Amino acid sequence: MPSGHTFVIADDHPLFRGALKEALAGVGDVAAIHEAGDFESAKALVLANEDIDMVLLDLSMPGASGLSGLISLRGIHPAVPLVVVSAHDDPVTIRRALDLGASGFISKSASMEEIRGAVRAVLAGDIAAPSGIELGVERDPEISDLIKRLQALTPQQTRVLGMLAEGLLNKQIAYELGVSEATIKAHVSAVLQKLGVDSRTQAVIQLSKIGGDPLQPVS
Numbered sequence: 390m391p392s393g394h395t396f397v398i399a400d401d402h403p404l405f406r407g408a409l410k411e412a413l414a415g416v417g418d419v420a421a422i423h424e425a426g427d428f429e430s431a432k433a434l435v436l437a438n439e440d441i442d443m444v445l446l447d448l449s450m451p452g453a454s455g456l457s458g459l460i461s462l463r464g465i466h467p468a469v470p471l472v473v474v475s476a477h478d479d480p481v482t483i484r485r486a487l488d489l490g491a492s493g494f495i496s497k498s499a500s501m502e503e504i505r506g507a508v509r510a511v512l513a514g515d516i517a518a519p520s521g522i523e524l525g526v527e528r529d530p531e532i533s534d535l536i537k538r539l540q541a542l543t544p545q546q547t548r549v550l551g552m553l554a555e556g557l558l559n560k561q562i563a564y565e566l567g568v569s570e571a572t573i574k575a576h577v578s579a580v581l582q583k584l585g586v587d588s589r590t591q592a593v594i595q596l597s598k599i600g601g602d603p604l605q606p607v608s
Contacts, residue, residue: 393420394512395440399431399458400447400474405497409445409474412504416512428452428461435462441469443511445495448475448482456489456599460539461551463490467544470511484524485599488536493517535599541583549576550584554593 396413400406406424413419423438425431429452435444444462448455462471470492475482478496486494493511495504496519507517518524527533542550545566552562559577563570577589586592 393418394442395421395423395438397423397425397431397434397438397441397444399425399428399434399444399450401426401450402447405447408501409504412501413508415501416505416508426450428458431458432462432465435465435469439466441466443470443472443492443508445472445474445508448473448477448486456486457551457554457596459486459489459491460547460596460599461554464542464544464546464548464551472507472511472517478519478522480522480524483518483522484527485532485536487516487518487524488527489539489599494519532599535584535595538584538595539599542580546576546580546583549573550580550592550596553577553580553589554596 394416396419398406398409400409403426410422413422423434425434428450431444431446435441446459446462448458450458453461459471459473471490472493472495473486473491474495474497476497478494478498483494493507493516495507495517499507499519510517527536539547548566549562552565557565559573560570563573566573581587581589581592584592584595586595
């Protein structure tokens, strides 16, 4: 087995990807750092590399809207720690990211040492959040209910929901996941039931409510 940690940096700004690479290099024991400039590339990297130790994910990048990207990647590899890196570092965004399965949150205004500290904490199995920020509780009852419903989805159901959001048909999802179309229909039915909606379109609208950037409900 290769020694050292393997990271994926998903951010559409090359300069910031470079800054994150510099920060990661200072963590020590790094085997590989993969880079992605859009969500499709990030997803492909996560699918192709089973030895990933951490994904650092920007919330604002082509192909993903806010926290919907986090939800989709969580469905692909639930065990891989995902750390959100964002300029939207208000308490609401941070809390929702952590509630939806992020292992950490790093503000884009963080110093090199703060980034390294957060990465080390997550690698050690802890949850990392910016210090000095009171996250509070969810005040929007609709979003609170939606987060609980999303938390109830299995990893495969979460992944199917993400693919529905990409506009894929059942047969396309079945091909991508290597299962039968009947299995996907069952997953879709379970997703609709858990989200309390009647159609694929309504499920995608629900996802967009939590996924909008910067997390504004769909009108």
